[in-house]
Amino acid sequence: MSDTAIPDLRPRNPCFASGPCAKRPGFSxxxxxxxxxxxxxxxxxxxxxxxxxxxxxxxxxxxxxxxxxxxxxxxxxxxxxxxxxxxxxxxxxxxxxxxxxxxxxxxxxxxxxxxxxxxxxxxxxxxxxxxxxxxxxxxxxxxxxxxxxxxxxxxxxxxxxxxxxxxxxxxxxxxxxxxxxxxxxxxxxxxxxxxxxxxxxxxxxxxxxxxxxxxxxxxxxxxxxxxxxxxxxxxxxxxxxxxxxxxxxxxxxxxxxxxxxxxxxHIGGLPALIARSEANLAAVAAWVARSDWAGFLAEDPPTRSCTSICLKITAAWFTALPGDGQAKAAKQLATLLEKQGVAYDIGAYRDAPPGLRIWGGATVETADIAALLPWLDWAAAQVAESFAAAQ
Structure with a gap:
């Protein structure tokens, strides 16, 4: 098995789907x-x-x-x-x-x-x-x-x-x-x-x-x-x-x-909503900058969405796969995260290139984004190993 350790911290709210999206913090x-x-x-x-x-x-x-x-x-x-x-x-x-x-x-x-x-x-x-x-x-x-x-x-x-x-x-x-x-x-x-x-x-x-x-x-x-x-x-x-x-x-x-x-x-209107969403994008961007397997689908930084944050898989093992293999690997990654209860519904849209899509809108806490990111590394390592074993 991969030597990437399973993370200790879990997102308090694992809802990162792009619609319907996470309820606002404290919702009841x-x-x-x-x-x-x-x-x-x-x-x-x-x-x-x-x-x-x-x-x-x-x-x-x-x-x-x-x-x-x-x-x-x-x-x-x-x-x-x-x-x-x-x-x-x-x-x-x-x-x-x-x-x-x-x-x-x-x-x-x-x-x-x-x-x-x-x-x-x-x-x-x-x-x-x-x-x-x-x-x-x-x-x-x-x-x-x-x-x-x-x-x-x-x-x-x-x-x-x-x-x-x-x-x-x-x-x-x-x-x-x-x-x-x-x-x-x-x-x-x-x-x-x-x-x-x-x-x-x-x-x-x-x-x-x-x-x-x-x-x-x-x-x-x-x-x-x-x-x-x-x-x-x-x-x-x-x-x-x-x-x-x-x-x-x-x-x-x-x-x-x-x-x-x-x-x-209550939290400050539109400026506060924008700030919360931009903070979520910034957290993902900092992680992408040091990642050896993931990148943004949006190539130009000013055009990167702070709500529907779409990621592509750049690892060599993934890019070497045929199209159907890439789709299968990306789906397996998202499924692993869902089975762990740390991220629901974050697979790329069906018509988009295989990858991940993390909702970063204002109802999502940046602390949950930060807790999710190590799980992405863990899941990617599991999928990479399983595909390597199949070769």
Whole structure:
């Protein structure tokens, strides 16, 4: 057996999955006792709870006063699909893809909406596309943070302030952990189950005045499902942005989201959330710097995500394996960690290169990240030995 000693210290919370993500520190089911269960979400008190999620989210994220913010069905996917189907088609569109979700949006736009005037600007996992190539006359569709690649957009300098098109940003693994430049964005979506550690239910949709103007002056040529409709008689459906959600939300999930938002406020708001997430990335970066078998999937340091921290295996024994062998070895590594109860669900996303993906969002304690890292060394040594023995 490998002479790498089994670590003494274990993470107190082994939940490092990239969604749903770890609950906030100190979470207990008792905090959900006030949930308005068995009530209509249209009744006064439940509706006020929904509006409170909107208000608290707006304040923490620093969303401009003239933006609309609403709760919509089907998590971030529903929010983003709603934006694509409701807004696109008025002008050309550039789609930036550097991981699987961006690729999914490209498929929707090119193959399902069938927009002829569209360009896909792509990059392999670990890199960003040529951001300078975007056309400011086009709408721009992109993820701020690649949840499956661990690559984030480092800034918005590439987005022209005088752009003619809309910028439509999937920020589900960035909101509450990264500073979003609202003045360069027009549509932003996210979900509760990422950085807030909330439960799956509805997504969040934020619209700039420019996006609202598009909605009220442009009608897409395709039919819109009921849950995608953001306007009525040519005007924005304002109720959506006041807590009148489309479809029935889970009031238990709403209460959970409120608990996460109150926790975020208690610890210092967005600056504290960002600092916690960046501290998690820094801990992993210090370990990678001295590792002889692991590296970041994101090649350029400024583009490395502080939430979905993706690692590749660089050891010679691993790189010598065929593709299916690498996938098997990476899965074995993640399985070992899960069996030890020290890390759940940290295998790389199914479409990404074989490796590991550690969630480092603000609900994750840096002490748990630090306790996990020696276990990665231990598990890698076990897998390396088992593959060597099989040769």
């Amino acid at each position: 089911l008792k905090v959900l006792a006030a949930a308005t269960l068995g009530r209509s979400h249209r009744a006064t008190e439940p509706k006020a709870r929904l509006a409170e999620v909107i208000t608290r989210s707006r304040v923490i994220l620093g969303i401009p006063d003239d933006w609309r913010l609403g709760i919509v069905p089907a998590s971030d996917t529903g929010a983003f699909e709603m934006a694509l189907w409701s807004l696109l088609g008025a002008r050309g569109v550039d789609i930036l893809t550097f991981e699987s979700f961006g690729e999914g949006w490209a498929i929707d736009i090119v193959k399902h909406l069938k927009l002829q005037d569209s360009r896909v600007l792509s990059a392999p996992y670990g890199k960003l596309p040529d951001m300078a190539a975007v056309d400011p006359a086009h709408d721009i569709v992109f993820p701020w943070n690649g949840t499956t690649s661990g690559v984030r957009v480092p800034n918005a300098d590439w987005i022209p302030a005088d752009r003619q098109g809309l910028t439509i940003c999937d920020a589900t693994s960035a909101a509450f952990a990264m500073a979003l430049p609202w003045h360069r964005l027009d549509v932003v979506t996210w979900s509760w189950q990422k950085v807030l550690g909330g439960e799956a239910a509805h997504g969040m949709l934020a619209l700039s005045p420019r996006a609202v103007e598009r909605l009220e002056t442009y009608t897409p040529p395709w039919p819109l499902p009921k849950i995608f409709r953001l306007t009525a008689k040519g005007k924005l459906a304002e109720g959506i942005f006041k807590g009148e959600t489309i479809n029935t939300p889970s009031m238990l999930c709403v209460e959970d989201a409120l608990d996460s938002l109150r926790w975020a406020e």
